Amino acid sequence: MEHKMDIPALQSFMVEAFPQVAGEIEVAELSEDGVTVRLKVQDRHLRPGGTVSGPTMFMLADVAVYLAILSRIGPVALAVTTNCSIDFMRKPAAGADLTCVAHMHKVGRVLAVGDAMIYSAGQAGPVARASLTYAIPPKG
Template identity: 65%
Template sequence: MEPEALSAFLAREFPQVADDFAIEEVTPDRLVMRLRVADRHLRPGGTVSGPSLFALADVAFYLAVLARIGPQALAVTTSCAIDFMRKPPAGHDLLCEARLLKLGRQLAVGDALIWSAAQEGVVARASLTYAIPPKRQEMP
């Protein structure tokens, strides 16, 4: 799927969060996504919240998978481990590079690196696995 089709899919299937994200780049094995950081993404202490970082990694990897398999709303996260490494400053967008490391018939495995547009170094790293729904058999 192309960036425009992925953005349209996200807006149609997940309108509650679609405006938070922008797809920057898509290749066969990676997707770069931007989180448009707003006040609702912040936690006390002037930093972007952990749940917002998780959402960025999860949505970016989800769309990286869909870029390869097509629009399958029922592909789901089966595993995610995330390491928070630096405190991202408030008021600056975050970028995530999601990489597809293995795409099988039933599972997709990859990772996501998140960094801030305002500082050097990775903010968080996630390892993700997605379950891919089986293709439906057509009735003769």
Template identity: 65%
Template structure:
């Protein structure tokens, strides 16, 4: 299945439908088998000790898979997360953005399954890995 939405259209969709979090993320790459998105880390994303919080990493993984789905299906605002498992593997580097690479393992009519690796910007070792399942609403 070909890419339907590229970075500008995806960012416009986020700004319009998810304005409360749109500024937190920057899409850096959209390919048929990979979507890369950056969490623009601010103080509100940090936990005591200066590291990025688990909920912020979860949000990054969730948004990455959501955008990967939209890139292939178009603007389906009502697609929702039905399952997520996240493994926190190491502490993110202080003072750096996080970058998520999302891959869709399955994109069906009803369910989408994705895998995400999250790294500190400029680092090769992942800080977290997540697997997510999304429910896709029926076409109208």
């Protein structure tokens, strides 16, 4: 499988299209069926009690799957999330960075389906699992 966007292209696209999260998320690895991204956790990502908030973990999973799709189809800014189911399985370590591994199951002409596993630095098991579906706009 040939990638239409490599890591530098994905990072540049994020700066251009989504500057609100581009500085927070780093594409760490590109694989045949997905991507691995990292989030440097900051105070604004924390909820009361010092753990990473659910919306932050959702954002990380959503961006990871989005980037995995774009790596396969190219810079299609208007690909949008149509469904997401997320399970929060354990509390992330206080203030620890998060890593998200996204795998694509299907990238078709109209829909893309993938999963994301989120890990907290210093913990062995995943802290969250998400399944996402994206709509891909028609070409032209």
